[in-house]
Amino acid sequence: MITIHLNGETREIVDGIDLDSLVDKLSLAAKRIAVELNGSVVRRIDWPGTVVNDGDKIEVVHFVGGG
Amino acid sequence: MSDTFELAGTNFTSRLIIGTGKYRTYDEMKSAHAASGAEMVTVAVNRVPLDGSSESFLDHLNPTIRILPNTAGCYDADHAIRTARLAREALETEWIKLEVIGDQTTLLPDNEQTLDAAKVLVKEGFIVLPYFSDDLIMAKKLLDAGCPAVMPLAAPIGSGMGVQNPSNLRIMRERLPDATIIVDAGVGVPSDAAIAMELGADAILMNTAIAESRDPASMATAMKLAVEAGRLAYLSGRMPKRLYASASSPIEGAIK
Numbered sequence: 001m002i003t004i005h006l007n008g009e010t011r012e013i014v015d016g017i018d019l020d021s022l023v024d025k026l027s028l029a030a031k032r033i034a035v036e037l038n039g040s041v042v043r044r045i046d047w048p049g050t051v052v053n054d055g056d057k058i059e060v061v062h063f064v065g066g067g
Numbered sequence: 068m069s070d071t072f073e074l075a076g077t078n079f080t081s082r083l084i085i086g087t088g089k090y091r092t093y094d095e096m097k098s099a100h101a102a103s104g105a106e107m108v109t110v111a112v113n114r115v116p117l118d119g120s121s122e123s124f125l126d127h128l129n130p131t132i133r134i135l136p137n138t139a140g141c142y143d144a145d146h147a148i149r150t151a152r153l154a155r156e157a158l159e160t161e162w163i164k165l166e167v168i169g170d171q172t173t174l175l176p177d178n179e180q181t182l183d184a185a186k187v188l189v190k191e192g193f194i195v196l197p198y199f200s201d202d203l204i205m206a207k208k209l210l211d212a213g214c215p216a217v218m219p220l221a222a223p224i225g226s227g228m229g230v231q232n233p234s235n236l237r238i239m240r241e242r243l244p245d246a247t248i249i250v251d252a253g254v255g256v257p258s259d260a261a262i263a264m265e266l267g268a269d270a271i272l273m274n275t276a277i278a279e280s281r282d283p284a285s286m287a288t289a290m291k292l293a294v295e296a297g298r299l300a301y302l303s304g305r306m307p308k309r310l311y312a313s314a315s316s317p318i319e320g321a322i323k
Contacts, residue, residue, distance in 0.1 A: 007114040027119050034112075034157035041152045059114065061153050064124050065096070066111025066139050067086030067224065067252075067274030 002054035013052065020047040023060060033062045070298065072270055074247060075162070075194045075215040077133075081106045082264070083294045084135070084249065085287070086274025093127045095283050100129060103277065103287035107133040109164055111140070112150050112157075135196070137164040142177070144184035151188055163188065164218070164251075164272075165197040174224040178205045182212060189213035198251050201235040203242055210246055217246060218272060221263055222253025225275040229259035233266055240267030257286075257293030264297025265305065 001012045006022075013022070019035055019042055035042050036059040042050055052058070072079040085105045090096035100108060108128060115121050128134065136154035141147040144167060151163040165184055169177030176199050188195045189212055197209050201219035209217050219239065222228035230236060231253065239248060250263040251272040260271050271294055280286035 007117055009117060011117075026115060026117065026121075028115060028121050031123065032125055032157045033115060034153040036149065036153055039149065041149075041156045043156060059153070061112050061150075061157065062115045062121060062124070063110040063134075063136065063154075063157070064113040065086070065088040065090065066137055067088045067109055067272075 002052070004052055004055070005057045007059060017052050018048055019050045019052065019058075022052060022058070023047060026060065028060075028062070033060060035060050070302070074270075079106050079270075080104075081291070081294075082270040082298055083260075083291055084109065084270060084272040085277060085290075086272070087124075087128065088274050089278035090283065096278070097127065097129070099277050099283035099287040100132065102284040102291070104291045105132065107135050109135045109137050109272065109274070111137055112154050113140075133162075134158060134160065135162050135164050136160070138166045138184075139168075141167050142169070142180075143167065144180040144187070147180070147184040148187050151184075151193060152191075155193065161192055162194045163196065165195050165214075176200055176220070178202070182208055185209055185212045185214055196249065201232055201239065203235070203239050206239055206243060206246065206248075210243070215247060216249055216269070218249045218251035220252040221250050221259065222255075224252045226253055227255025227259075227276055227279075228253055229255050230262050230266070233262065236263065236266040236268065254290075257289045260290055260293040261297035261300070264294055265300045267301050268297075270294075 002015050004011050038057050072082050081104045083105045084107045085103050086109045138147040138150040147167045167177045167180040168174050178199050181197050181199050185195045185197050195214045196216050197214050198218045199205050206217045221230045247269045249270045250268040254260050254273045254276050277283050277287050
């Protein structure tokens with residue numbers, strides 16, 4: 001198991017998982033989302049194969065109402 | 068009269084841009100959007116909830132309306148830049164409403180951080196629409212940085228106080244005749260919107276004034292009309308203000 005920081009929460013996940021699987025596990029209704037890994041955007045086409053490492057800081061965002 | 072509003076190469080018929088926040092229900096939001104005639108609405112970038120409760124907010128918007136993501140909630144240039152990049156990736160749009168807040172109580176913009184972020188984002192190909200204090204010099208700097216428009220506040224976000232400093236807007240209009248000026252934040256009632264447009268604003272961006280009204284669809288209609296009225300008045304050229312009266316009826320020929 002490794003420890004990651006996902007949207008500000010500390011989570012334990014299995015080793016060797018990639019961003020595509022991680023996002024899939026969140027069972028998101030929103031299709032238009034974006035992922036940032038350690039401060040840099042990872043493009044959707046690069047999610048498969050981008051393996052999450054211990055200590056990674058990941059932000060997954062979508063859109064909400066705003067002004 | 069054909070009077071379209073051009074922004075970064077895109078023509079808009081409506082000079083009203085509205086938000087998607089604070090509505091009590093999606094139905095109220097949709098009705099208000101339709102009534103406003105707005106062709107562009109703002110949305111916020113936010114962390115996906117990790118409890119699986121996420122829903123697709125964007126599905127509640129009319130698909131013909133252009134979406135303008137914002138960087139609300141960012142307190143420094145770096146956060147705003149990261150937020151803009153995420154928005155571009157998710158929405159495949161270069162357009163961003165740049166908002167860097169300097170203080171939680173007033174939500175007044177941090178102009179220095181806003182300018183820093185604007186410079187970086189423009190270089191990265193973003194169409195940056197910056198929210199900032201109603202200051203001519205900052206407007207010039209933002210335009211020099213490559214922003215296609217500037218978005219001075221009328222009053223603090225969500226305050227509904229109306230145009231607090233009409234002179235600043237007038238000066239900005241007069242000194243920057245070719246700039247696109249969008250008044251963003253602070254409008255409370257249609258007369259506020261009309262005043263901003265009469266002063267020469269090219270468009271208005273508002274959220275709370277419509278969303279927090281008792282009847283958002285009806286208020287959206289009122290705002291639409293006010294923006295149109297203010298625009299027409301600006302184009303028509305107002306009469307001069309005088310300290311004393313000027314009779315409308317002929318003085319000569321009145322019976323004695």
